Amino acid sequence: MSHRSRSPARLLVALLLVCLAFDLIVLGWGETPSAIARRLFSGTWGTPYGIGQVLFKATSIAIAAVAARIALRAGLFNIGVDGSIAVAAIAVGAVGAKLPPDVSPLVAWPLLAIVGFVAGGLWAMPAAVLRARFGAHEVISGIMLNKIASSFVGYLLVRGLAEEASVHTRALPRGALLTRLDHLGAMFHGLRGSAVNVALLVAAVVVLAWSFVARRSIFGRELAAVGASPSVAEASGLPIARHIILALGLSGAVAGLTALNDVMGYKGYAEEGLSAGVGFTGLAAALLAGESTIGLFAAALLFATLSQGGLSINARIPMDVVDVIVALLILLVSSGEGLSRALLGPPAPAAKGPTSPR
Amino acid sequence: MKAMQAMKAMQAMQAMQAMDALVELSAVTKTFGSGAGAVRALDDVGLVLRAGSVHAIVGENGAGKSTLLKVAAGVVVADGGRVDVFGTPLVPATPREAIRRGVGMVHQHFMLVPTLTGLQNLALGFEPTKHGLLDFAPLAAQVAALQKELDLPVRIDVPVGTLSVGEQQRLEILRVLLRVAGGGRGRVVILDEPTAVLAPSEAAMVLELARRLAREGAAVALVTHRLDEVAKFADEVTTMRRGRVVAHHPPGDAAVRDAALLAQEALGDTGVSTMSPPQAADESSPVVFAMEEVDAEDEAAGRITGVTLRVHAGEIVGIAGVEGNGQRALELVAAGLLRPSRGRIELDGADVTRMLVRERRARGLAFIAGDRHRYGLAEELPAADVIRLGGLGEVSTGPGASLVDERALERAFTDAAAAFDIRPIDASLAAGAFSGGNQQKIVVARELRTRRGAVPRLVLAAHPTRGVDARVARMIRDALTSVAARGGGLLIISSDLAELRALSHRIVVLRGGTVVAELRADASDDQLGAAMMGGETGREAHA
Numbered sequence: 001m002s003h004r005s006r007s008p009a010r011l012l013v014a015l016l017l018v019c020l021a022f023d024l025i026v027l028g029w030g031e032t033p034s035a036i037a038r039r040l041f042s043g044t045w046g047t048p049y050g051i052g053q054v055l056f057k058a059t060s061i062a063i064a065a066v067a068a069r070i071a072l073r074a075g076l077f078n079i080g081v082d083g084s085i086a087v088a089a090i091a092v093g094a095v096g097a098k099l100p101p102d103v104s105p106l107v108a109w110p111l112l113a114i115v116g117f118v119a120g121g122l123w124a125m126p127a128a129v130l131r132a133r134f135g136a137h138e139v140i141s142g143i144m145l146n147k148i149a150s151s152f153v154g155y156l157l158v159r160g161l162a163e164e165a166s167v168h169t170r171a172l173p174r175g176a177l178l179t180r181l182d183h184l185g186a187m188f189h190g191l192r193g194s195a196v197n198v199a200l201l202v203a204a205v206v207v208l209a210w211s212f213v214a215r216r217s218i219f220g221r222e223l224a225a226v227g228a229s230p231s232v233a234e235a236s237g238l239p240i241a242r243h244i245i246l247a248l249g250l251s252g253a254v255a256g257l258t259a260l261n262d263v264m265g266y267k268g269y270a271e272e273g274l275s276a277g278v279g280f281t282g283l284a285a286a287l288l289a290g291e292s293t294i295g296l297f298a299a300a301l302l303f304a305t306l307s308q309g310g311l312s313i314n315a316r317i318p319m320d321v322v323d324v325i326v327a328l329l330i331l332l333v334s335s336g337e338g339l340s341r342a343l344l345g346p347p348a349p350a351a352k353g354p355t356s357p358r
Numbered sequence: 359m360k361a362m363q364a365m366k367a368m369q370a371m372q373a374m375q376a377m378d379a380l381v382e383l384s385a386v387t388k389t390f391g392s393g394a395g396a397v398r399a400l401d402d403v404g405l406v407l408r409a410g411s412v413h414a415i416v417g418e419n420g421a422g423k424s425t426l427l428k429v430a431a432g433v434v435v436a437d438g439g440r441v442d443v444f445g446t447p448l449v450p451a452t453p454r455e456a457i458r459r460g461v462g463m464v465h466q467h468f469m470l471v472p473t474l475t476g477l478q479n480l481a482l483g484f485e486p487t488k489h490g491l492l493d494f495a496p497l498a499a500q501v502a503a504l505q506k507e508l509d510l511p512v513r514i515d516v517p518v519g520t521l522s523v524g525e526q527q528r529l530e531i532l533r534v535l536l537r538v539a540g541g542g543r544g545r546v547v548i549l550d551e552p553t554a555v556l557a558p559s560e561a562a563m564v565l566e567l568a569r570r571l572a573r574e575g576a577a578v579a580l581v582t583h584r585l586d587e588v589a590k591f592a593d594e595v596t597t598m599r600r601g602r603v604v605a606h607h608p609p610g611d612a613a614v615r616d617a618a619l620l621a622q623e624a625l626g627d628t629g630v631s632t633m634s635p636p637q638a639a640d641e642s643s644p645v646v647f648a649m650e651e652v653d654a655e656d657e658a659a660g661r662i663t664g665v666t667l668r669v670h671a672g673e674i675v676g677i678a679g680v681e682g683n684g685q686r687a688l689e690l691v692a693a694g695l696l697r698p699s700r701g702r703i704e705l706d707g708a709d710v711t712r713m714l715v716r717e718r719r720a721r722g723l724a725f726i727a728g729d730r731h732r733y734g735l736a737e738e739l740p741a742a743d744v745i746r747l748g749g750l751g752e753v754s755t756g757p758g759a760s761l762v763d764e765r766a767l768e769r770a771f772t773d774a775a776a777a778f779d780i781r782p783i784d785a786s787l788a789a790g791a792f793s794g795g796n797q798q799k800i801v802v803a804r805e806l807r808t809r810r811g812a813v814p815r816l817v818l819a820a821h822p823t824r825g826v827d828a829r830v831a832r833m834i835r836d837a838l839t840s841v842a843a844r845g846g847g848l849l850i851i852s853s854d855l856a857e858l859r860a861l862s863h864r865i866v867v868l869r870g871g872t873v874v875a876e877l878r879a880d881a882s883d884d885q886l887g888a889a890m891m892g893g894e895t896g897r898e899a900h901a
Contacts (some may be wrong), residue, residue, distance in 0.1 A: 214759050218750045221743055228736035235695060235733035236718035236748030 012289075014332035021328050022321070025334060029317050036313050043312025044305045050312075052181070052194025056266065059196070059305035060085075060258040060275055062203040064282020065289065065296055066210045067120075067255035071138075072286060073214055074247035075227030080127050080142030081255045082279025084120035085305060088256030090153045091119035092263045093169035093270020094161050096176045108176035113202075113260060120256020121249045123149060128248035132241040146279075154272050168271035178265040197265030203300075206254060211293040223247055274300030281307070284330050379445075380546050380577040381407040381430050381461060386439030388425055390791055397782050397791065399425040400436070401601040407546055407577040411609060412568050414580045417624045418596035418827035419795020420781055423581045424466065426598070427548045431463035431581070432456035443546075462534035463548040466794060466825065467731060468526050472519030472658055476529050477501065479518055480536060504535060508567060519658040522682025524560030527552060531567065540806035547571055548579045550700040551794075554825040557680045557853045557890075558607065565591045583827050585617035585624075597623040621828060627715070643671040645704070646722075646847035647816045652691060652701030659686040659696060662871040669816060674839070676862030676879075677851040679816060680890050684871035685851050686728065689820045692849060693725045694718045695733070706815045719748065722815030724805040726822050728851065734801045737790025741780075742771045744789045745804050774803035778833060795826040806837050813846045820851040835861055855886060 023033040044050045064081055071078035082229045099108055127145055130136035163170045179198050182191040214220035226233045226243050234240050262275040281303050288302075289295035306326060310319035374900060388400040400422045407413055407430070415423045428434035429441060432453045441448040443459045456462075470479050477494055478717060486497045512528045513521065521529065531547075535836055538545040549568060553561035561584075568578045569591055588595055597605040597616050605623050607613040613620065613755060647669040655661040662684040669675045679685055690696035691703070694715040703711045705721050715725070727733035735744050746767060753770060755763035771785040778799040780792070789797060802822060806814070822838065823831035842848055852858050858865055859879050867875040867889040875889035 216764075218754055218760060218762055220761055221750055225736060225739060225743065225747055228738045229732075231732050232734065232736045232747070235693065235715055235725060237716040238748050239716055348662055 011101075011333065013330060017332055018325055018329050020073075021323055025321050025324065026317060029321075031317050036317055039313050039316065040309035044309045048190030049192070049194050050174040050308065052191035052196040053308045054301065054304045055181075055200055056194060056196040056298070058300040059200045059203045059261045059265075059306050060278045061223060061281050061285055061303050062296065063206055063258045063261070064255055064278050064298035065285040066206050066282075066301055067251045067279075068286035069214075069289075069291075069296070070210060070223075070254060071247050071251040072241060073220065073227055073352075074223040075230065076138050076244065076247055076251075077283075078124070078127075078142060078248055078251045079139050080124055080145045080248075081277075081282055082277065083142070083146040084123045084252035084255040085258050085275055085279050086118040086153050086302070087123040087265050088120035088151045089259045089270045089274055090161070090169070092116045092254075093172070093257035094156075096172040096264070097170040097269070099173050101173045103173050103175040105175045106264070108173070109178070109264070112176060112264060113257065116256035116259035116263075116297075117253045118256070120259075121253030124248045124252025124255075125245075128245040128252075131248065132244040141160065148271070150276070157272055163269075164176055168267070168269045171269050172264065177268055178260060187339055195266040197261065199261035199265045202257065202260055204297075206257060207293060207296055210254070219243075255282075264275065281326070284326060287330060288333050369762075374558060378408040378411055379406050379523065380443070381405075382442040383430055384440045384442075386426065386429055386436045386441070387435050388429065388434065390420075391787060394583070396890075397787075398601050398614070400429070401697050403439070403597060403598070403601070403603050405430070405603070407579050408594075409575050409577050411571050411590055411593040412572045412578045412580055414582060414592035414595045416582065416585065416588060416595060416620055417604075419799075419825075419830055420600075420793035421598040421599040421624070423598055424550050424794070426551060427581060428581055429462060430456075430546075431461055431548055432488075433463065450496070457537050459732050460538045461546040461548070462538040464527070464530045464534050464550065464552060466550045466554070468530050470518045470526055470529065472675055473517055475516060476512055476514030476518055476521070479529065480514065480533050484537075484853045485798065498783065500536070501532065508570065509534070510567060517657075520660075522560075522680070523555045524557065524681055527556065527560075527564065530840070531564070535571075540791060545571075545819050546564065546577045550581045551583070551825055552580070553584060555681070555821070555853065558855065559891075561587070569700060583825070583831075585620050585828075586622060587613045589617045595620060599624060620770060624827070643673070644707070645669065646671050646706055647692070648702075648704040649692070650702040651705075652698045654696050654698040654701075656687055656690065656696050659690050660684050660871065662687045662691065662868070665701070665850075665868075665871075665873055667851050667866055667873065668882070671815075671845050672842050673863045673864070674842050674848040674850060676858035676865040677849065677868060678855060678858050678865050678890060679868035681853055683868045683890075685820070685868060687871065688868065689728055689818065689851055692818050693727070693733075697837070722812075724814035724817045726802055726817070726819040728820030728824075730797060731799060735789045735797055737788060739789055741789050741792065741800060742767045744787035744800055745771045745774050745785075747804065749807075749809070774800070778803045778837075779830070795830055798822075798824070798826050799830060802834050802837065806841060807854060811843050813844045815846060817841050817846055817848045817850075819848065821853065823852075823854065831857075855883070 025076065026033040026036050042050070064085065067081045067084070068078055091113050092115050096108070096112050123145065127138050127141040130141050131138045157167060157169070157212050161169055181188045181196045181198065181200070182194070222238055223243055225236070225238060226240050230240055253274070258275055258278060263270050267274060285296065285299035285303050288299040306322045310322035313319060313321070373483055374423055377526065383403065383405040386400050386403045390397045390399055403426055405426060415426065417423050425434055429436045431452045435451045441451065443456065445459055448456060448459070454471055471482065474482070477498055480501060481494065481497055481739065486493050490675060498866070505511065508533060510528050512525050515530070516524060534547060538547070549564070552564045553641060556564065565587060568580060572578045572593070580592065592614055593609045594611070595607045597620060623807065645668050649665055649667050652665045653663050665688060667675065677685060677688060687696060691698050693712055694717070695712070698711065701711070702709060705718055705723060708721060710718050710721065719725070735747070739747070743750070750762055751759065753763045753766040755761050768785045772783060774780060775783045776839060780796050780799045780803070789800065792800065806817065818839065819838065823834050826834065835857070838848060838850070850858065862879050865877045865879060865881065866873055867877065869890060877889065878887060
């Protein structure tokens, strides 16, 4: 019923059904499922380049998933992750372009990370404050802010941020670019050409750090109390308005760190629509993973694989099939309890205990 | 000839008896959780609900009473054993199927939508239509007929949130009766602690209804902690202890009328407590809590007008009244959850009128909420977190005291479990997996704890022993009085007059949202009753 528990059996059922749906769609298109599946696999995990691309995509998805998870902990659904990502990217691009050409990575990397973090967090503030002070639903204001963000980014680019005769910011100086993994040594040479970069490590740290904070810190546990029951949390004396603002703000701020991967690690500049949709994929990965840390890594890799694989099957079958698969997977997992009960019989007794009616 | 007749009579009687058993549970087992945290809620339990009989199920908190009846109503699926309804197994074991067969349950926690009217609530799930449009008229007529037949007064044309708890409960009973009436083969009505939240006059109304239903051929199951009710209203009694049936007294057994014996069976000791009024408090001690001319109103919680009251250090002040006369508004205003529109509130000498719960707690407020699910404990959190909800800072460690000291937290739970006999002693179990009584113990243990050696300045407690068994109730009352003995003030809202009288130094009576009387604890029942009812008698007072 919540995003908290995911039994392996349930996930397995969902995955099997998704495979079945994939087969049916591919057959309906007049292709052979096994051939398409082989193509999907060889385009991703089949070559070092493919692996590199999957890891590159998984980096942003994992960071966005942590952003979503921070809000989910407090019972909030931060659909505005995508807007925070867009605004953070343009902020990092704009500030990065202003850095001197010979800037040192020791200055540029942390500075731009802070810029992305702050920009993403600030963009989440309107939704956060509206929710905490006036009870406005964060999904509605989040959707609106996403629209505003994409228009805002376009406006800024047109109004002078973009380089002459282009639709992107000026290129970042060399020192502001994140090192690609294939430059790190002989063992990574196979990844050549793929965009995977050291932001991958940042993503890993962000995932692990939040898992620790959520589980072990007083703040993380109090967020869980707010998420479990805001009225109980309030009556217990928790500062719920403050916690809601912090949760959504931190969620947006962490989302802003995706600019490290997409702007500093990949493009070297910011443009409209760069990393669009990553926020939603991140939300999906967070929902799929529940509260599991390993699950989050796995979900990020899965969605990255599907996204990259979509490109390699596009010649034979529209890559939209991947979107259908992802959507089905989310539907199946979120409606999973009733579904798996229908298929597998009643669930093993959970720690939830007697089903007291509410 | 005579022998033939006798045989026939015997066969008829046997057939009758077989028919009489409307619901039959045998060898039922149920375990919640798994591994070390597993709780055996039911262990090889049998129960027969017969037509024409009020069957009381008694036992202490967590004995498995509610779970057993939920199995009968299809709400909880048993791990093993047999559930027969009207002679055939209950398959599928769902509430829908149980209702279809004529078995309905009124739960401890009402399942009503507060913003809808009573009639709309009754219609929920089987809305009556005419030409595809909603048509409430036939249902309203049906409800009116049923109300008249059963003498069951409830206003069904106003939002449920504005009804008293007693009315809400009668509405729930109406709903169940409407739904199970279909079969026409007699019906089974299960009442889970129906009187726990009711004032005495309303409790009597429900129990008399139970008797009347039984007389008309229904099988009634009744869970209660009030053994005097059992002795007065039940035909047969099943006693449970720790998931097992320890005794069954069939109709006619003298034990059914023997509250002391039942208490001994259920608790393993003579659980009947001897409550006596406390010594008078020292009126010269400082005022720890005061309300001056306070007005407040809330759609759901009701209204108070011009309420003035004081609580001195070491004093216990009880708030009495028929449910729905402003007690909830008073509770929320005193806690800081409802802002007054007029007046002034002081806590420990400081003006806290505009302060939130958080700030009042920092000044020494402890709050045992009447609505445990809304304000007391979050069911999905582990019990350890609940025992220090809002106070995790007391078990902090690490840099900047930002981390939870898990060991200290677990110790906090096991200490509380030892002090209040919370079962099971499993800090990682979700709070919602504990029985209702044990949940209440968790809340009480949390609120009455000493922080850095200091007792709370004011304990605001609404219905602190509601739904807990006699032994635990005594434990909770002792804990409350010990706060007063150590200098804390207490404001206790309760519908249990015996409890208020035993605990309080003074009793303040609320009627229609205003203070109508202030009585000494040794005031007579008549005095209290007159103040609560405003001189009227009988049941007009509930409306």
